[in-house]
Amino acid sequence: MAYHFDFNFVPDYAGMLAHGIGYTLGLTLLGGTLGTLIGIGGAISRTWNVRPFAGLYRCYVELFRNTPFLVQLFLIFFGLPSLGIKLTEWQAAILAMVLNLGAYSTEIIRAGLQAIPKGLIEASESLAFTRWQTFFYVMLRPALLKVWPALSSQIVITMLGSSVCSQISAEELTFVANFIQSRNFRAFETYFLTTAIYFALAVIIRQALAAIGRYAIARRPQA
Amino acid sequence: MMMTFTLWDIIRNLAISGLLTIVLSVAAFVFGGLAGLAVLFARISKIRAINASARLYIEMFQGTPLLMQLFILFFGLSLFGLDLPAWLAAGVGLTLFTSAFLAEIWRGCVESVPRGQWEASTSLAMTYAEQMRHVILPQAMRMAIAPTVGFAVQVVKGTAVTSIIGFAELTKTGSMLSNATYQPFLLYSLVALGYFILCYPLSWYAQRLERKVHAPRTN
Amino acid sequence: MPLVQTKRLHKFFGKNHVLKGINLDIQEGEVVTIIGRSGSGKSTLLRTLNGLESIDDGTIEVDGTALVAGQGDLRALRQKVGMVFQQFNLFPHLSAGQNVMLAPQVVKGTKKDEAETIARNMLARVGLAEKFDAFPDQLSGGQQQRVAIARALAMSPKVLLCDEITSALDPELVNEVLSVVRQLASEGMTLVMVTHEMRFAREVSDKLVFMYEGRIHESGHPQEMFNNPTTPEFANFIRTQN
Numbered sequence: 001m002a003y004h005f006d007f008n009f010v011p012d013y014a015g016m017l018a019h020g021i022g023y024t025l026g027l028t029l030l031g032g033t034l035g036t037l038i039g040i041g042g043a044i045s046r047t048w049n050v051r052p053f054a055g056l057y058r059c060y061v062e063l064f065r066n067t068p069f070l071v072q073l074f075l076i077f078f079g080l081p082s083l084g085i086k087l088t089e090w091q092a093a094i095l096a097m098v099l100n101l102g103a104y105s106t107e108i109i110r111a112g113l114q115a116i117p118k119g120l121i122e123a124s125e126s127l128a129f130t131r132w133q134t135f136f137y138v139m140l141r142p143a144l145l146k147v148w149p150a151l152s153s154q155i156v157i158t159m160l161g162s163s164v165c166s167q168i169s170a171e172e173l174t175f176v177a178n179f180i181q182s183r184n185f186r187a188f189e190t191y192f193l194t195t196a197i198y199f200a201l202a203v204i205i206r207q208a209l210a211a212i213g214r215y216a217i218a219r220r221p222q223a
Numbered sequence: 224m225m226m227t228f229t230l231w232d233i234i235r236n237l238a239i240s241g242l243l244t245i246v247l248s249v250a251a252f253v254f255g256g257l258a259g260l261a262v263l264f265a266r267i268s269k270i271r272a273i274n275a276s277a278r279l280y281i282e283m284f285q286g287t288p289l290l291m292q293l294f295i296l297f298f299g300l301s302l303f304g305l306d307l308p309a310w311l312a313a314g315v316g317l318t319l320f321t322s323a324f325l326a327e328i329w330r331g332c333v334e335s336v337p338r339g340q341w342e343a344s345t346s347l348a349m350t351y352a353e354q355m356r357h358v359i360l361p362q363a364m365r366m367a368i369a370p371t372v373g374f375a376v377q378v379v380k381g382t383a384v385t386s387i388i389g390f391a392e393l394t395k396t397g398s399m400l401s402n403a404t405y406q407p408f409l410l411y412s413l414v415a416l417g418y419f420i421l422c423y424p425l426s427w428y429a430q431r432l433e434r435k436v437h438a439p440r441t442n
Numbered sequence: 443m444p445l446v447q448t449k450r451l452h453k454f455f456g457k458n459h460v461l462k463g464i465n466l467d468i469q470e471g472e473v474v475t476i477i478g479r480s481g482s483g484k485s486t487l488l489r490t491l492n493g494l495e496s497i498d499d500g501t502i503e504v505d506g507t508a509l510v511a512g513q514g515d516l517r518a519l520r521q522k523v524g525m526v527f528q529q530f531n532l533f534p535h536l537s538a539g540q541n542v543m544l545a546p547q548v549v550k551g552t553k554k555d556e557a558e559t560i561a562r563n564m565l566a567r568v569g570l571a572e573k574f575d576a577f578p579d580q581l582s583g584g585q586q587q588r589v590a591i592a593r594a595l596a597m598s599p600k601v602l603l604c605d606e607i608t609s610a611l612d613p614e615l616v617n618e619v620l621s622v623v624r625q626l627a628s629e630g631m632t633l634v635m636v637t638h639e640m641r642f643a644r645e646v647s648d649k650l651v652f653m654y655e656g657r658i659h660e661s662g663h664p665q666e667m668f669n670n671p672t673t674p675e676f677a678n679f680i681r682t683q684n
């Protein structure tokens with residue numbers, strides 16, 4: 001018996017899909033922003049060996065990079081309540097996203113800071129820049145610019161990984177897909193469509209981040 | 224039915240399921256590596272249609288969630304009469320996922336071999352296959368070791384996602400025990416520790432290799 | 443019949459017409475030096491001679507092996523035409539000896555022992571007999587370039603192409619490489635080189651070729667050309683060289 005594809009369900013669930021997409025984008029936007037900020041903090045602490053943050057960051061980075069996101073999510077959502085910390089699905093998902101991305105971005109940005117030539121720093125010090133000015137203008141901006149592609153990839157990877165947040169019933173795209181297919185019994189079509197949406201989101205986010213890299217960080221107007 | 228678990232029971236069960244995680248990781252890594260080699264050669268082929276297909280393959284796997292890939296394999300294919308058991312869907316899914324990522328990592332290594340190496344070997348009348356075998360791949364492989372070991376960590380962590388389609392590896396076992404014991408914090412901490420024990424040595428080794436590649440020769 | 447002959451050789455990079463009908467004859471045992479401003483097409487000409495660049499029109503014939511408008515047996519051509527590059531391009535994962543042995547073994551199917559004998563001879567010829575087991579990053583630039591020459595010679599080419607092979611070297615290392623080239627010339631090796639070492643070019647060359655905007659603008663015996671440049675472009679070029 002030949003199987004007939006049937007995508008007629010799509011209009012009925014368009015609103016839900018949009019909700020799922022919005023949720024996923026929200027997770028990515030917040031996770032990406034806060035995760036990058038944590039990463040900047042981590043990279044600074046690690047680069048200048050700021051005590052006690054350097055050591056704490058080191059443990060944090062190793063713990064989060066060497067365990068699965070799904071397990072981090074479960075630990076936060078199911079585990080923390082036993083310590084009296086009860087989070088909603090949304091809060092737990094966001095926290096997991098931020099912490100996970102923060103660990104990766106710490107290492108990514110740190111590599112960027114390390115790649116700044118010593119001579120540049122000495123030059124700016126010889127121009128009587130303050131330490132903060134040197135850091136902001138001479139180190140952070142070029143470092144971010146250099147690692148922006150790596151950071152962007154990591155953000156996209158994290159967005160795709162957020163798919164498992166469905167497992168704590170966070171109403172993101174995969175959660176919506178699971179719901180739809182449990183109603184229409186069209187698993188293949190539903191997951192195929194959802195996969196295509198993720199693919200499109202990945203492309204769009206990558207483009208958006210590239211644009212941010214060009215305009216906001218490079219501050220280089222159209223050539 | 225109510226069961227009581229001692230800490231020892233919990234750890235033993237987790238350890239056994241951890242073995243499944245290891246087996247799945249190794250299988251995905253080995254078969255994914257072999258498939259990845261094929262994808263790599265397709266990707267760097269000079270024949271347009273072949274390298275475009277390889278590129279599409281890589282982008283599809285890199286641009287979509289692993290969970291969706293598993294769902295499509297597991298639920299989707301069953302509609303076509305292909306009923307995969309969870310372990311097979313997990314193995315096949317992770318293998319395909321791994322092949323795409325490794326092919327892309329290796330392509331980067333092949334492409335970072337300087338153009339002069341191609342030119343010198345061309346001028347010595349070597350064929351494409353001879354250049355690959357004797358000049359390009361040996362150099363690319365040296366560069367590939369560290370990121371390949373690093374990616375092994377991603378494979379191990381990726382196996383956790385297969386718990387969602389019901390494969391009883393470490394994470395799934397942890398969830399079941401957590402439901403039975405009402406001790407989620409303990410269980411997920413132990414599960415996390417299990418992954419850490421598997422992944423940290425790989426990460427550490429990858430970093431060490433990374434440093435070694437960039438260090439000058441000493442002999 | 444000359445050993446190397448090009449007829450109406452044309453090469454385009456996109457719209458950029460880089461070689462505009464090169465006719466060049468090189469006799470066996472001849473040492474030919476190509477000079478000219480940067481961008482005049484010297485490297486491109488050399489690279490077409492062993493098929494590193496395809497040609498868009500014309501013919502190349504080396505010792506009976508012909509390329510007509512890009513069609514022909516490239517592998518046979520490349521075995522007859524050796525090349526040495528500005529950046530050495532040694533294989534970094536192989537020792538000096540293995541660098542020299544590789545192509546005879548892989549391309550010609552020479553047995554390992556025999557290839558090793560060849561490699562030892564060739565390294566001795568460039569004065570590096572004792573560096574057989576050294577890796578490229580353990581050698582100076584001048585030594586690396588001499589290994590590169592040995593590597594090309596191991597294929598017993600009919601003609602050796604040298605594209606600015608001393609340009610990437612520290613000044614104090616230039617002479618060790620030039621003296622290897624001088625020795626090859628005196629042994630009767632057919633050489634085509636691009637160089638900025640004008641004194642050296644005058645000393646060893648049988649023929650000087652001045653390229654200008656993709657054409658052979660002037661060619662002849664080096665002494666005569668330097669003494670009586672016939673075109674203003676060449677006269678101008680000599681003046682700017684020293």
Ligand SMILES: Nc1ncnc2c1ncn2[C@@H]1O[C@H](COP(=O)(O)OP(=O)(O)O)[C@@H](O)[C@H]1O
Pocket residue numbers: 455458460478479480481482483484485486487
């Ligand atoms: N691979 C290439 N792609 C495009 N243009 C090239 C390439 N190689 C050389 N050219 C162009 O061809 C011209 C001749 O270059 P080349 O032969 O390297 O000159 P020369 O060796 O005399 O300095 C230059 O205009 C150069 O920009």
Ligand SMILES: [Mg+2]
Pocket residue numbers: 484485486606
């Ligand atoms: Mg040149």
